[in-house]
Amino acid sequence: MNRIYFDHNATTPVLPEVFEAMVPFLKDQWGNPSSIHWAGRGTKKAVEDGREKVCALLNCTPPELIFTSSGTEGDNHAIKGLVYARRDKGNHIITTRVEHPAVLNTCKHLAKEGFEVTYLDVDNDGLIDLEALKKAITPKTILITVMFANNETGVLFPIEEIGAIARERGVAFHTDAVQAAGKYPIDLQKLPVDLLTISGHKLYAPKGVGALYARRGVRLAPLIHGGHHERNRRGGTENVAGIAGMGVAAEIAARDMVKETAHLTTLRDRIEAGFKARVEHIKVNGHPEKRLANTSNISFEFVEGESLLLNLDMKGIAASSGSACTSGSLEPSHVLIAMGLSHEMSHGSVRFSLGKSNTVEEIDYLLEIMPPIVERMRSMSPLYAGAK
């Protein structure tokens, strides 16, 4: 059976070059990077090389980058670390309804500790109203956290504008850039961003490594207390192999970004045009232009998304519905609901998230096998019979 992977926003395969870069640190070079003797010197250098490469992708300086274990840890550290450090200045946080659970549930937790959280609405395209953001800022606001690109729809937020508003009002700005990093240019010399989270396994590095950028001068309370690692900001002996791998992945992402974006745009447009020509009653979710090149989220009316995915899986095609974290539960996607979709349309949505290895042939196979599946499922729906 063909095995086709259209779920790169959930995780990506480890690139061969990334794997090769990691091997030495799982074999002969096992020293502790904090050791001052011969065993630690090579691994210390590997951590600093990895840091420089990740910094080059983001255009920031090495002292501003903290390695973490995941995007989730980076989001927790940025948000909790900032609000705990600025507690004496206020207790108000502004975010959106469409953030990843790593941000939403961190904010929910902080609300229990007495912080106040404003969740900004999004419009049908999945974007926030900047006037509403300005109005939400109060003298107690200490942090704005808005994602760079949405994981379910690929929608790109106006980070430069949001950052300018935050800066003008003296509020710190964090962005979860886990989906954007490696797919979309990020220049921290230009962007007015104070804190930014990325994750290795969303950009062809392994799971278990991520990074948090904290602009020079932005103080954070530590999340993990321990030794003097990461300039006293994150205790724990470094994941040397993971960091070496993430460095190479960042280097490749920067090198290939223009070429990859063109490739992914072609494939994504082929999926969307193909379905529009072959299947009635569908809706492409998210702003038509302000979107990542690799992500296509489509609602198939009168169809249950989960069953659709199982049918695709039987044909070897991996895609997802809602976010990976909510699939398995029957809750509709909080992102699509916030964008104004009905429960039915949210339940019938499928996310195709493309990556490096996908081909035109794979898209054509999807477009060949999926319309009959949708038709068969609809033929069993009483609602569809009514709509025809």
Ligand SMILES: *Cc1c(COP(=O)(O)O)cnc(C)c1O
């Ligand atoms: C995957 C993801 C995360 C979490 O990253 P992990 O490394 O899996 O913990 C956070 N935010 C967004 C937008 C994501 O897509």
